[in-house]
Amino acid sequence: MADREALRDLHARLADRLQAARDQQQVASWLAVECRGHGLLFPLQQAGEIFPLTTLLPVPHARPWFVGVANLRGGLHGVVDLAAFLGLGRTETAREGTRDPARLVALGAGSGLNCALLVERLAGLRNESQLKREMLPAEEPEGPALPAFAGARYRDADGRAWQEILLSALAEDPQFLAIAGH
Numbered sequence: 420m421a422d423r424e425a426l427r428d429l430h431a432r433l434a435d436r437l438q439a440a441r442d443q444q445q446v447a448s449w450l451a452v453e454c455r456g457h458g459l460l461f462p463l464q465q466a467g468e469i470f471p472l473t474t475l476l477p478v479p480h481a482r483p484w485f486v487g488v489a490n491l492r493g494g495l496h497g498v499v500d501l502a503a504f505l506g507l508g509r510t511e512t513a514r515e516g517t518r519d520p521a522r523l524v525a526l527g528a529g530s531g532l533n534c535a536l537l538v539e540r541l542a543g544l545r546n547e548s549q550l551k552r553e554m555l556p557a558e559e560p561e562g563p564a565l566p567a568f569a570g571a572r573y574r575d576a577d578g579r580a581w582q583e584i585l586l587s588a589l590a591e592d593p594q595f596l597a598i599a600g601h
Contacts, residue, residue, distance in 0.1 A: 446546055446547050446548070447462070447546065447547045448462075448463045448544060448545065448546040448547075449461055449462055449463060449544065449545045449546070449581075449583065450463055450466050450469075450524065450541070450544060451541070451542035451543050451544065451545045451581065452522075452524065452538040452539075452540065452541055452542060453538065453539050453540040453541075453542055454501050454502035454505065454507055454510065454538055454539055455502040455507040455508050455510070455511075455539065457502075457505075457507060457582065458542065458579055458580060458581040458582065459501070459538075459581065459582055459583075459584050460545060460570070460573065460581050460582065460583040460584065461524065461583075461584055461586055462570075462583070462585065462586065462587075463544070464527070465526070465527045465529065465530070465585070465586035465587050466524055466525075466526070466527055466586060467524070467525030467526055467527045467528065467535075468491075468492070468524075468525050469522055469523070469524050469525075469541065470489075470491050470522065470523040470524075470525065470535065471520065471522060471523070472512055472520060472521045472522065472523060472537070473489050473490070473491070473523070474489065474490075475487030475488065475489050475498055476488045476489070478497075478598070480599060480600050481598050481599065481600055482597070482598055482599070482600050483503060483509075483600070484499055484500045484503035484504040485497060485498070485499055485500075485598040486498050486499070486500045486503075486537060489523065489535065491523065491525060491535060494533055495533060496523075496525060496533045496534055496535045497532075497533065497534045497535070497598065498523060498534070498535050498536075498537055499534060499535070499536055499537065499595070500537045501536040501537060501538055501584075502537075502538075502539070504595065510537050510538070510539050511539060512537075512539075521537060521538065521539050521540070522537075522538055522540070522541055523535040523536065523537055523538075524536045524538055526586050526589075526590055527586065527587075529587065530586060530587060530590035531590065532590050534590070545573075545575070545581070549575060549576070550573035550574065550575055550581060551573060551574050551575075552571050552572070552573055553571075553572045553573060553574055553580075554572075566592065566594075567585075567588045567591075567592065568584055568585045568586075568588035568589035568592055568595075569582065569583070569584065569585070570582070570583030570584065570585045571583050
């Protein structure tokens, strides 16, 4: 008898928690990284695992921003120098043991790509309460066209600008997928 009552109480508590979770607003959260001094935000639900920089095997005849292939947890991943792809210059990879060594951030499994992005530095996690959204130039009249993977732009409490990179859209971008050089 006591077991049935405990089970009913458990079901009632679970139902209440599920309803509260549905009613609660979803809070956006990001992995903050730096590329050539630029702050970038990767949506956490789209980012995969983070790896230390490892040996990269070059791929002949690939675009300069496609820096090679790496073995990450037994799987081959193409590695893209994100700074170079964005036109910011090549990533300066710090030597092992320095304060901010370069890292590889794998795209989430939902992207359908075995790909990792080379970034200069991890800058922690951010959420909506820490950032203020700014108007993007593309939202302004006659502003420059931004790529589909460029999300919102934010500023933190220190005034630093952060650009959201929608990894799911990046994984579908024709230029990103065209790794063969000319």
